[in-house]
Amino acid sequence: MTSLTTHPALxxxxxxxxxxxxxxxxxxxxxxxxxxxxxxxxxxxxSHEAGGRLWEPHEAVLPIIGCAGSVxxxxxxxxxxxxxxxxxxGSARVVECCTVTASGLAPxxxxxxxxxxxxxxxxxxxxxxxxxxxxxFISPNEVPRPTDAAxxxxxxxxxxxxxxxxLLASPSWLSDRVSHADQVVAVTTATIPGLRRLxxxxxLLEGTHVIGxxxxxxxxxxxxxxxxxxxxxxxxxxxxxxxxxxPLDRGLAVRGLDSQALPTRLLTAADHVLRASVAVATTKxxxx
Numbered sequence: 001m002t003s004l005t006t007h008p009a010l011x012x013x014x015x016x017x018x019x020x021x022x023x024x025x026x027x028x029x030x031x032x033x034x035x036x037x038x039x040x041x042x043x044x045x046x047s048h049e050a051g052g053r054l055w056e057p058h059e060a061v062l063p064i065i066g067c068a069g070s071v072x073x074x075x076x077x078x079x080x081x082x083x084x085x086x087x088x089x090g091s092a093r094v095v096e097c098c099t100v101t102a103s104g105l106a107p108x109x110x111x112x113x114x115x116x117x118x119x120x121x122x123x124x125x126x127x128x129x130x131x132x133x134x135x136x137f138i139s140p141n142e143v144p145r146p147t148d149a150a151x152x153x154x155x156x157x158x159x160x161x162x163x164x165x166x167l168l169a170s171p172s173w174l175s176d177r178v179s180h181a182d183q184v185v186a187v188t189t190a191t192i193p194g195l196r197r198l199x200x201x202x203x204l205l206e207g208t209h210v211i212g213x214x215x216x217x218x219x220x221x222x223x224x225x226x227x228x229x230x231x232x233x234x235x236x237x238x239x240x241x242x243x244x245x246x247p248l249d250r251g252l253a254v255r256g257l258d259s260q261a262l263p264t265r266l267l268t269a270a271d272h273v274l275r276a277s278v279a280v281a282t283t284k285x286x287x288x
Contacts, residue, residue, distance in 0.1 A: 062156070078157075103133065107257055140162045185211045
């Protein structure tokens with residue numbers, strides 16, 4: 001009888017943010033579509049080649065990235081869409097792109113419209129259309145494209161719902177939309193871990209215009225040492241006036257989104273973020 005000897009696996013080297021970003025850029029550029037020495041293409045097309053994976057909306061699109069879990073990205077997405085309606089951008093919608101089991105948007109509808117033929121679950125909240133997943137996804141490239149918006153919709157807010165590193169490493173219509181966005185809102189919390197995650201997101205989104213939305217108390221009430229935890233990229237964001245403080249609402253923090261009206265202070269802060277973005281300026285309105 002022979003015995004098998006097992007050997008511990010060699011430790012896997014850590015991957016830096018810069019390496020991950022270069023890998024994503026290489027994937028987006030198509031550099032991995034050929035195997036070294038092979039003369040034929042791989043059979044799996046990229047999101048740029050597969051017509052079914054492209055998404056070309058007529059309306060302005062504003063992606064919302066949560067720098068970590070449970071930082072209020074979905075609340076921010078709904079607040080921005082509501083603020084857009086108040087600002088008369090036109091009708092607006094929120095498309096929540098996460099797997100169905102992670103949805104925070106489900107209780108926010110005041111009226112349910114049921115399942116669209118494209119498998120999106122739809123509801124309304126005033127003039128805001130809400131679309132959320134009806135399926136379980138294990139990767140961003142499984143998320144179906146959003147429905148075609150009605151001509152009156154001037155803004156679609158994408159609640160991305162995926163960890164940014166995973167998103168950028170998974171070519172899809174969603175990663176394409178984020179990486180080529182005119183502007184991205186990165187949501188985090190006024191904590192040391194939250195600001196560290198913001199710094200990491202800014203590194204991955206280098207070259208993209210980012211607006212920071214930091215959920216927490218006013219700046220003057222930040223705990224000692226929090227200001228000094230801002231990284232170099234976050235400081236640059238702050239210096240150009242692109243870091244917005246979002247007031248923490250205790251009721252929303254406890255119950256999450258529901259059909260109740262959003263707090264006025266939150267909508268005011270969302271309006272400031274919206275006006276700082278290019279979403280209003282680039283609204284195309286009705287397609288010609």
